[in-house]
Amino acid sequence: MNIPAIGLGTYRLKGQVLTDSVHNALELGYRAFDTAQIYENEADLGEAIASGQVPREQLFLTTKVWISNFHHDDLLASLRESLAKLRTDHVDLALIHWPSPNNEVPMREYLGALREAKALGLTKAIGVSNFTIDLTRQAIEILGADAIATNQIEVHPYLQNRALIAYLREQGIHVTAFMSLAYGAVLKDPVIQAIADKHQASAAQVALAWALQQGYAVIPSSTKRENLAGNLQATQLRLDDEDMARIADLDRGERVANPGIAPAWD
Template sequence: MSIPLLGLGTFRLKDQVVIDSVSQALALGYRAIDTAQIYGNEAEVGQAVAASGVARDELFLTSKIWTENLAADKLIPSLKESLSKLRTDYLDLTLIHWPSPKGAVPVREFMDALAEAKVQGLTRQIGVSNFTIDLLRQAIEVVGKGVIATNQIELHPYLQNRTLAAYMHSQGIAVTSYMTLGYGKVLHDPLIQQIAALHQATPAQVTLAWAMQLGYAVIPSSTRRENLASNLKASELKLSSDEMAKIATLDSGLRLISPDSLAPAWD
């Protein structure tokens, strides 16, 4: 099963705001929705999905297991709770949101539990998020090569994570880019704006198209219908090899998400 290249992210969206965002996105044609236990919005996402009338088999729902639920006796019960909130019998993709802080829960323990969730039919695919090469190696040792569907990582023109992405490619692990627009910083970049003007596109469309042309899945969020519609059109934009090469030069290693309590030793 492949992962949709363009989906809707719901990070930091709560209550009626997330209901409206998901509802509008589904009405516009989005079919992949990304949430997480720690976002505190799974119930609202489930409410919006149920009200949309879109058939479950047309949707691709992703959620992420929070660090407090990584222990073997907590992971599957917490996933079942997520399913209840989302009003579904299964997820299309379940991720480990962050590696266990300071290795409190061994990789083997939570990856075994996640694999068991797949066996039980609670999730179609499994993956990870914010994993380094070393952590991916450990995870692959537990579940085997070809089982981890994706590693969801911060990736944008200013942090292109090429070494990690290359390793993932070698292992058949898809890249899912979060923070693709760099908290909006990328949208003000002169090069991105220049390319956007040439295509009569928006800087956001150019940035999302760049990531998708590299084969990366993207999950931008928005609360405005016009931005949701505009982002959806990014999949129709094709950048030239020269434009892709120019964007490659923007990489500066700028990391925007690295919480002290959670971050591993980044590659």
Template sequence: MNLPIFGLGTFRLTGPQVIDSVRLALALGYRAIDTAQIYGNEAEIGQAINESGLPAEQVFLTTKIWTANYAADRLVPSLRESLDKLRRDQVDLCLIHWPAPGQAIQPAEYLDALAEAQALGLARRIGLSNFNIAGTRDAIERLGPGIIACNQIELSPYLQNRALVDFLRSQHIAVTSYMTLAYGKVLADPLLQGIADKHQASVAQVALAWAMQLGHAVIPSSTRREHLAANLLARDLSLDSEDMNAIAGLDRGGREVDPEGLAPVWD
């Protein structure tokens, strides 16, 4: 299964809320779900997928290893625990959640452990999340070319991350955009609203379509059926070159997520 370009994010969704979100999304046609160990919702996601009746191979599942599990003797066992919660023998994609330069575990240790998890068949593909150019380059040197499948990064019309994106593209590493709506800030943008009006679409659909048209995957989250359905329609929205050039001008380095001790020095 190729890396899907559209999926459901589940950050900050827990308990019955995440069960309902995943259940609704799958019923509407979503076939990719993104989670992480630190989200505390893997068991509920596993339950919702299981109750959907869809075969496991039809739902692309991504999880991310949390920093507490980076040690060589913890990463694989922690992924096995995640798989138990998710009711899977294997995830489609497993990512290192943050480079976490502020902690004692060195990248070589957790990268080797991640590669071991893949070799054991616990993850079909492996990758990174929130890594800068230097960190990604080091990971490629450690694991070899063609191993890192994805880097999941914050990316929105206000944070277009061009240097990192260009580097990842040169290395044939897929980009997954999270926070594509910048915590909802882009929804009030007059330029994006004008483009939305032009296409009889919503601003959210424009932002998501923009990212996908650049070749990035997106993983918006919602708990409301109407928003889940509307987001899905972004796949059918085609922006013209005038639209894309106008959105390119919105980049202002507007980063929303920058946790001390976890984040790298950004490009």
């Protein structure tokens, strides 16, 4: 499966704010949209897409199953509920949002249910999110690496996640980067700003281009049309080796998404 290089993340977007963002994104050329059960905006996204006048077959929809729905029957029922909210008969990608905390639900149960969801046609592809090297290894033992379309993980210049990404590449598993701008922190970085000035680009475009050039998919969120347009243009920005080396030096293991349910990070 080819996962689109750039999509619109919808974390924290709801109601009219989400609708406006999605409509602007569709008009600008976005075709991939990322949501999750815990975002409580699947119905809003479904409505926005339905009124957006782009055929469903041209879109790539991702949702993520929340930890409270990991038992076999619950997972399948929750995914069907997600589809109803999204007004579609399938998503293109269904992910496990976080590994089950303290292994409360065995991985074999919830990944087996996710594999069944794919067999039932509820999703075209399956994958994981926030999985460490060890957890990914376990997932590969259950599903096989070929069945795991992506591992969606936090990646940005301040958290480059090198060990995990090296392992994923070794296994042929695609990386989807979230929090690409670290809630805006990297936009203020003098190195990022200097590279942006050099290329007559924005700091956001530099941070996204850095991820895109390494083959990651990115799903930045924005409510402003000009930022949505600018983010999309990051696909055209080429950073040189010096730029990439300077950004590589910014890695400081600074994690933004680290809730109490998080696994023991690599």
